[in-house]
Amino acid sequence: MSNFFDDQDFESIDFTLQSFKKGEYDNCTFTDCNFENLHVSNTSFLECTFIDCNLTNVKFGGTTLNQVIFDSCKLLGADFSVCQPFMLDIRFRESILQLANFTQLPLKGTSFTSCQVTEVDFTSADLSQATFTGSTLSKTIFDNTNLTKADFIGAIDFTIDTTNNNMKGAIFSKDNLEGLVTHLQLNLK
Incomplete structure (x- = not known):
């Protein structure tokens, strides 16, 4: 990677109209930026924050995301499964x-x-x-997922099959247990 960006703020940039430079971004902040349908493949984002950004259908192939925060972002159709798994560390807030x-x-x-x-x-x-x-976890798929000690306090609208996920020590509110027994087809009253 030839481009290196350190401690920079990128604000209100529409990268669908303006060229996005692949490279390494360290401790950068992207605010109100548009990445829709953009290829950010083989780019490194280290300790970066995305705020109010549109990342709809962004292409992450081989992308490194380490200590990256997505705050109030739109991530429709984002395929994170093709990111570099090594050192993957991401957080989502109100997104x-x-x-x-x-x-x-x-x-x-x-x-x-x-x-x-x-x-x-x-x-x-x-x-x-x-x-x-x-x-809210509507229609989200948990299948053969390791949910050991995961915290679902305050989460709603989920369905998790307890027979094909590792859930040892997972935390739930007493009032949101219905999503754990849906597969049993019980009538809860």
């Missing part, structure tokens, strides 16, 4: 993740705080010690 893909990724300790996580695929991902505090 919209719809039709996103996290299959087979090491996401231990990842936080999804007050997010809309809709039709997201976590098949075979390691979400041990992850937090979903205050998030």
Whole structure:
């Protein structure tokens, strides 16, 4: 990678109209930027923050995301499964993740705080010690997923089959247990 950006702020840039330079971004902040349908493949983002950005259908092939925060971002159709798994460390806050893909990724300790996580695929991902505090998990897929000690306090609208996911020590509110027994076809009253 020839381009190196350190401690820079990128604000209100539409990268669909202006060229995005691939390279290494260290400790950079992107605010109100548009990355829709953009290829950021083989780019490194280290200790970066994305605020109010549109990352709809962004292409992450081979991208490094280490200590990256997505705050109030739109990530529709984002395929994180093709990111570099080594040192992958991402956090989401008040973001919209719809039709996103996290299959087979090491996401231990990842936080999804007050997010809309809709039709997201976590098949075979390691979400041990992850937090979903205050998030809506409508139609999200947990299949052969490691949810050991994951925190679902305040999470709603989820369905998790307890027979094909590792859930040892996972934390749930007493009032949100319905999503754990849906596969049993019980009548809860």
